[in-house]
Amino acid sequence: MENSIEKKFNDEIIKLCDDNNKSSNNSLFTRERYRETIGNVKKAKLSSKKTALQRYFLRQYDILSVAGIEKLIRKGDIFFYYCTVDELYPLIRTAHSGIGHGGIHKTYKELIKQFANISREIIRIFIQMCEQCILRKSRTATTKLVVRPITSTDFNSQSFA
Numbered sequence: 001m002e003n004s005i006e007k008k009f010n011d012e013i014i015k016l017c018d019d020n021n022k023s024s025n026n027s028l029f030t031r032e033r034y035r036e037t038i039g040n041v042k043k044a045k046l047s048s049k050k051t052a053l054q055r056y057f058l059r060q061y062d063i064l065s066v067a068g069i070e071k072l073i074r075k076g077d078i079f080f081y082y083c084t085v086d087e088l089y090p091l092i093r094t095a096h097s098g099i100g101h102g103g104i105h106k107t108y109k110e111l112i113k114q115f116a117n118i119s120r121e122i123i124r125i126f127i128q129m130c131e132q133c134i135l136r137k138s139r140t141a142t143t144k145l146v147v148r149p150i151t152s153t154d155f156n157s158q159s160f161a
C-alpha cells in the first residue's frame, strides 16, 4: 500500500521535474542532475578563469563531505541540504508524521530547517496522498454532520478508572 502511494507521489514529482526543467530555476534534483551539479561546483572551484555560469554555481552551492559522501548544500548554510527527487517521499513522510500530520505550512516549516529544496507545492502533493490525512478529513466531515453539544451527562457517564 505504502509503496503504491510512494510510486504515485514520485510520478507526480517527475511531472513537476519536467515542467521545471523548462525554467531556469529548477530546484528539483534527479540523482543524475545532483551528481552533475556537484561536478560543476567542483570544476568551478578549480577554474582560474570562471565563466558566468561557474560564478553562479559558486554563489548558489557548496559541497560538504559527510562520512565520505559528498552532499550538495546551499552556499553559506552548512546544514542546508539539497535532496534528490527519490529522497523526497521518505523525508516528507518522516517530518509530516513527526509533527502529528500537520498541514502544509507546519510540514514546510519543519523541512526548511534542514532542506534547501522542498517546496510547499511538493508537500501539498504529499499531503493530498497521505492516507491518515485523507481518513481524518473524511472523519471530520462525518463528525460535522452529527455534531451536538457535549452535556455534563456525557462526561459523568464515562468511566475514568
Ligand SMILES: [Zn+2]
Pocket: 096, 101, 102, 127, 130, 131, 132, 133, 134
Ligand atoms: Zn498526513
